[in-house]
Amino acid sequence: FTEMRTDNFVESSFWNFDALFQPQQHPARDQHDTFFLLDPAEAPQLPPGYSTKVKKVHSQGGYGSQGYRYEWKVEEARKNLLRTHTTSASARALFQLARQEKFTPVKYFSIDRVFRNESLDATHLAEFHQVEGVVADRGLTLGHLMGTLRQFFTKLGISQLRFKPAYNPYTEPSMEVFSYHEGLKKWVEVGNSGVFRP
Amino acid sequence: ARGLLINQNSRSSFTADEEFDELCFEFGLELDEITSEKDIISKEKGEEKAKGASDVVLYKIDVPANRYDLLCLEGLVRGLQVFKERINLPRFEKIIPAEGEGQRLVITEQTAQIRPHAVAAVLRNITFTKDRYDSFIDLQEKLHQNICRRRALVAIGTHDLDTITGPFTFTAKAPSEIKFKPLNQSKEYTASQIMDLYRTDSHLRHYLHLIENKPRYPVIYDSNGVVLSMPPIINGDHTKISLNTRNVFIECTGTDITKAKIVLDIIVTMFSEYCEKPFTVEAVEVVYPNGKTHIYPELAYRTEKVKPEYINKKVGISETPSNLAKLLTRMCLKSHVTGNGNHLEVEIPPTRADIIHACDIVEDAAIAYGYNNIQMVIPKTYTIANQLPLNKLTELLRLDLAAAGFTEALTFALCSQEDIADKLGMDISATNAVLIANPKTTEFQVARTTLLPGLLKTIAANRKMPLPLKLFEISDIVVKDPNTDVGARNYRHLCAIYYNKSPGFEIIHGLLDRVMQVLEVPPNEENGYTIKAAEGTAFFPGRCAEVFAKGQSIGKLGVVHPDVITKFELTMPCSVLEINIEPFM
Numbered sequence: 001f002t003e004m005r006t007d008n009f010v011e012s013s014f015w016n017f018d019a020l021f022q023p024q025q026h027p028a029r030d031q032h033d034t035f036f037l038l039d040p041a042e043a044p045q046l047p048p049g050y051s052t053k054v055k056k057v058h059s060q061g062g063y064g065s066q067g068y069r070y071e072w073k074v075e076e077a078r079k080n081l082l083r084t085h086t087t088s089a090s091a092r093a094l095f096q097l098a099r100q101e102k103f104t105p106v107k108y109f110s111i112d113r114v115f116r117n118e119s120l121d122a123t124h125l126a127e128f129h130q131v132e133g134v135v136a137d138r139g140l141t142l143g144h145l146m147g148t149l150r151q152f153f154t155k156l157g158i159s160q161l162r163f164k165p166a167y168n169p170y171t172e173p174s175m176e177v178f179s180y181h182e183g184l185k186k187w188v189e190v191g192n193s194g195v196f197r198p
Numbered sequence: 199a200r201g202l203l204i205n206q207n208s209r210s211s212f213t214a215d216e217e218f219d220e221l222c223f224e225f226g227l228e229l230d231e232i233t234s235e236k237d238i239i240s241k242e243k244g245e246e247k248a249k250g251a252s253d254v255v256l257y258k259i260d261v262p263a264n265r266y267d268l269l270c271l272e273g274l275v276r277g278l279q280v281f282k283e284r285i286n287l288p289r290f291e292k293i294i295p296a297e298g299e300g301q302r303l304v305i306t307e308q309t310a311q312i313r314p315h316a317v318a319a320v321l322r323n324i325t326f327t328k329d330r331y332d333s334f335i336d337l338q339e340k341l342h343q344n345i346c347r348r349r350a351l352v353a354i355g356t357h358d359l360d361t362i363t364g365p366f367t368f369t370a371k372a373p374s375e376i377k378f379k380p381l382n383q384s385k386e387y388t389a390s391q392i393m394d395l396y397r398t399d400s401h402l403r404h405y406l407h408l409i410e411n412k413p414r415y416p417v418i419y420d421s422n423g424v425v426l427s428m429p430p431i432i433n434g435d436h437t438k439i440s441l442n443t444r445n446v447f448i449e450c451t452g453t454d455i456t457k458a459k460i461v462l463d464i465i466v467t468m469f470s471e472y473c474e475k476p477f478t479v480e481a482v483e484v485v486y487p488n489g490k491t492h493i494y495p496e497l498a499y500r501t502e503k504v505k506p507e508y509i510n511k512k513v514g515i516s517e518t519p520s521n522l523a524k525l526l527t528r529m530c531l532k533s534h535v536t537g538n539g540n541h542l543e544v545e546i547p548p549t550r551a552d553i554i555h556a557c558d559i560v561e562d563a564a565i566a567y568g569y570n571n572i573q574m575v576i577p578k579t580y581t582i583a584n585q586l587p588l589n590k591l592t593e594l595l596r597l598d599l600a601a602a603g604f605t606e607a608l609t610f611a612l613c614s615q616e617d618i619a620d621k622l623g624m625d626i627s628a629t630n631a632v633l634i635a636n637p638k639t640t641e642f643q644v645a646r647t648t649l650l651p652g653l654l655k656t657i658a659a660n661r662k663m664p665l666p667l668k669l670f671e672i673s674d675i676v677v678k679d680p681n682t683d684v685g686a687r688n689y690r691h692l693c694a695i696y697y698n699k700s701p702g703f704e705i706i707h708g709l710l711d712r713v714m715q716v717l718e719v720p721p722n723e724e725n726g727y728t729i730k731a732a733e734g735t736a737f738f739p740g741r742c743a744e745v746f747a748k749g750q751s752i753g754k755l756g757v758v759h760p761d762v763i764t765k766f767e768l769t770m771p772c773s774v775l776e777i778n779i780e781p782f783m
Contacts, residue, residue, distance in 0.1 A: 003586035009611060009645060009676050010632055010686035025347050025454070035612075035642065038633040040678055040685030047683075065555035069456045080684055082612075082634070082645070105579040113611060113674075119638060126642060127610055137579050142564055143514025147574035163569040165226030165561070167262035173513075173561035175569060195512070197557055 001133060004093045006112040011083040012043035013076060018054050019091045020170040021197055023068045024076045028084075035117045035126075037080040046077060050095065063198050082115035086132045087170070094196075097136060105137035142173055145193055149177055158190060172197050218257070225281055226565055227268070228260040266345060266464045267530075267549035270337040273468050280530050281566070287530045288477045290467050290548060292497045293322075300483055302365035303418075303449065307487040309370045312409060313416040313429060315455040316368045317462045317494040318482040320359060321446040323474035330472055331441055337468060341461050349405050352452035352461050353430030355418070357437035359445035362420040368451065370414035378425035379435045389415050389428060396431065405430050418449060447482075462495045463548040497548045504542045504556050506535075512557070513564045514572055525566035531559065587783050588690055592672050595692060595779065598716050602709055604670040604694055609652030611674065614640040617651035621765040623735030630677045632686050645676035645686075649693035650736065650776060654758075654766040657697050665770070666698035668705075672779070691753075693776040701757040701771040703741060710745065710755055710775050717782050719747055729755070736762050745777055753777030 061067030093108055111131045118124050158179045166176040171194020178187040222229045233256050240248040267273045279285045303318045338354045346352040373389035396402040409415050418426040425434040429451040450458045466479040481493045506519040523533040532545040546553045619626040632645040649671050657667050674688040694709050696702040720726035727747035734742045734754055742756035755775040
């Protein structure tokens, strides 16, 4: 897996949410969960052709989807924030991949810091790290995703795994990965995953 | 995800706790907690207050954020029973009353500026019990909190139809012209008085801002001038629903018509179960300002065609078309095989607004098949991988700094404005820092522009450790940069600090020399690095130097100013080095 660039804590709502099909009126985009910026408040540049496509998919649909059918606003997309997940970096990496003349299969990974506007307690910090992996190829299935996750967790010493249906705005099907914790004597969530929506 | 509390009796058709847990897991629900009303009150207010509370076992279930049909007990149980093939999904029927007999909701043009959309429906001859009534209210609240985005996009009002007379009018009036008795109040208030009345109400005060400063407030009247509601704030007391209510008028008003329709569909599909003719909903005609009319609720069924091979390919299974049809039907997506046996016709019911693409159907097929029954395989393609050069450099330097006797620290990227400005003798405007708009505390006001405060705070938290304290961190700082697409960027800094009875400038200088040595940067001005005396507000005058390499200033080193040391609540002298390592890639 090749390491992705993640050298921007500051991200635009466009890459953090809109390009990942997270609707603009979603509660996660509220002040409560996300750190928005006072300065610089807005991203000066959004990728022109691509942002038009994103606008269309949200408001009218496209690529086989009905979309959300609401009025997509570019001002919302410009709002700067501290990234809430490293998936925004994956989105950027996939965007670059898509602009290659010829498609090549890739495997990417990143391990970097993310930010959530939460009150601190015994199990929650406002800053933490995420490990993220992406595989892009022809003919991939949900079975491939499960196989890759099993290999990854086995290398971490976690081999008793179960997969549970979940929801992310940008993946369908989505899965949460659970592992049996011998000490706690129960199944605990160790990861989240999915197949990107077409 | 959101939580739903259901009591044990409702899941009595499934046997043990483990079986129910397993079922929830397979279906995509998380059985978060098994508790009781007594437990909940005990945790929140203490055991004394919990005495006399119910012992009945409650399940706290987390539901996926896009499944509005699973937000109430009725929908959840229905979904699970269809999944287990115990029942078929009921068919919802819209009953359009004869000409002149149905209810009408007329929207006037004044609503356009504040809350333009409204939809409505009637539930006829419904029978409420306490549980059903509580569930009905609870669903509205849950919908308000998520899809309605705290009532900003849609607000729901439910009314006892027998207390009012149609046709109903949805309009907007000046606050002084609206007067009614709000729900559970004992007298009438004007709209302006209502704003004041609920300003301290823990629940309703959060919605006042949605209409407060507008010239006109939304309001719904019946034909006799009785106020049904003033959305999104409060209903009128006149129309309040009781356990004896038989006919319910539901109105959803808002700024997003798509969501208003979905919300109405959800409420009627969930609770029409309790009507005399179960799963029937009486339609209401909505009249727009331009005279056009529309019948609600939508209650639309639509059909999608999907190829069985598409589903098999995407999941990684090989089921026959008829098996796939059975799987989808178990997920409330009634399907059958058509064409030459190579097509599936899938019917999407009004409860599944989350199905917007064929991939949503694929996921449901996979869930019914059972994720854990899918064969796990590895992607076949070989790839040759690379580490990111900047991270590779960082990893190498970390090892060498540790070998030089320094201990690594990992500190927060967010800090207070003081930490990067005032405490270092600077003004915030000179730092070029990124400022956070909505920090919960001062600790999250800005993104750090230097690693120094983090290390100083780490030393302050470890004062009892034996001296000298030698720490380092190689991590990102953030500054504004108009040349990037977002207006800010990270820089990878290396910062090392020596804290002891004497400042140890020579040790920090030696560390810089060592770092340059492993980077193979020679100690000369033309093609290597050099240091020149400099000033710095955080540094002791005359004990500060600037580091130059690769044709630019890359940072500073020196003895930390006593004012800075005091402001970070430290008592010993220290020296520090901080450089940008990106020029060395």
